Amino acid sequence: MNIHWFPGHMAKARREISEKIKVVDIVIELVDARAPYSSKNPMINEIIKNKPRFIILTKKDMADDQYTKQWVQYYEQCGYQAMSVNLKNFNEYQKIIEKCRYVLKDKMEKEKARGLKPRAMRAMVLGIPNVGKSTFINRLANRKATVTGNKPGVTKAQQIIRVAKDFELFDTPGVLWPKLDDAHVAQNIALLGSIKQSILPLDDLFIAAMRYLSLHYPQLLKDRYQLEIDLENENWIVDAFDHIAKVRKIKPLKGETDYDRVMEVFFSEINDGSIGKITWEDLSCVNV
Ligand code: G4P
Incomplete structure (x- = not known):
């Protein structure tokens, strides 16, 4: 890999x-x-x-x-x-x-x-x-x-x-090599674990994944983390980090949420399928 x-x-x-x-x-x-x-x-x-x-x-x-x-x-x-x-x-x-x-x-x-x-x-x-x-x-x-x-x-x-x-x-x-010059594709295959997640800015990947899940699979977020995201709320991403840290009992770092650890936990649960059955793209992507 x-x-x-x-x-x-x-x-x-x-x-x-x-x-x-x-x-x-x-x-x-x-x-x-x-x-x-x-x-x-x-x-x-x-x-x-x-x-x-x-x-x-x-x-x-x-x-x-x-x-x-x-x-x-x-x-x-x-x-x-x-x-x-x-x-x-x-x-x-x-x-x-x-x-x-x-x-x-x-x-x-x-x-x-x-x-x-x-x-x-x-x-x-x-x-x-x-x-x-x-x-x-x-x-x-x-x-x-x-x-x-x-x-x-x-x-x-x-x-x-x-x-x-x-x-x-x-x-x-x-x-064979993937289509790495396409940012959307690179993001998707990082979420599959086919390229190292860390070759992309991890927080961007986290935000993109959270946004996608909140739009397509809100129930999975609710079931796994008791998390409900309101994308209209400008603090939604910070709230999501804090919420997952709390639910997963991730120890704070110097009094702050340990963002890196939250992402590590989240991506590993995405990779091993424990969040649920997820598909990251529908047919609309072939028409672009
Ligand atoms: P590659 O040669 O194309 O690089 O892929 P590889 O067969 O090494 O498979 C990559 C990972 O995907 C392996 O997991 C493999 O078990 C898992 N895998 C392959 N096909 C399926 C499938 O249809 N369903 C599921 N759930 N997993 C699949 P790994 O964690 O790297 O290794 P391990 O689980 O075999 O120990």
Whole structure:
């Protein structure tokens, strides 16, 4: 997690993926269901061109079901196969393989009709850091260790592994960079924990998150912190800090609210999903 992407890293990641893509039948692009637009790589269309693509929205157990449904429909309308999953649930994997079989059915049948030797279909997994790529590959391959960190250049020799009778997979994922030049996107993926929260001004992130939650998920704030925010009140943010400090019994620093500690507690509860199921963007962001 938390790689700093430099132009050289991006070029290398792109080159490696373009090379591998030549020998795959389908690209499995993972995005985070809590921000299915912000957690996409901006150049994915150019990189994978017109290879069949299957977009999987991961971490559906942490996202708002209503939004997840809309995002899956949106990607289907864009012409891709799409589904949402909880990668920690083993039952999901069979469904994913079945969907790949469905997408590639015609291609495989055509090959057979042309007299080519039957072969397994081959997939590669792509996505920005922290969307679940290693979890996906490791669980499918039934192993515990992570093969690679989120390094923008993969040094280990890559292998293709057979995970079902008719299904093969590159054992290392393609790691792509997020759209970091867009402030809204950077904010969202910081809230997902895909980039270090501290690379953005933390208090700005806290204010943006609080504002969003008060507009979209007021009940979650009430349930978790007994907090009701009135955005019309010009002191709302200071009140929110003080309130969370009180509810969470955060010790004051020299008689003042310990703002850093409040943010630490809040962000960790956002990251581990304990505040509730939250999606940070709706379809309006694709029209901007
Ligand atoms: P990456 O390779 O794309 O960088 O992501 P990775 O698989 O390392 O997953 C990042 C974190 O997200 C991991 O948590 C992983 O368990 C979690 N995760 C992946 N998919 C899902 C999902 O569908 N639902 C939920 N709830 N979590 C998911 P971690 O805390 O870094 O590690 P650990 O929990 O495995 O110890």
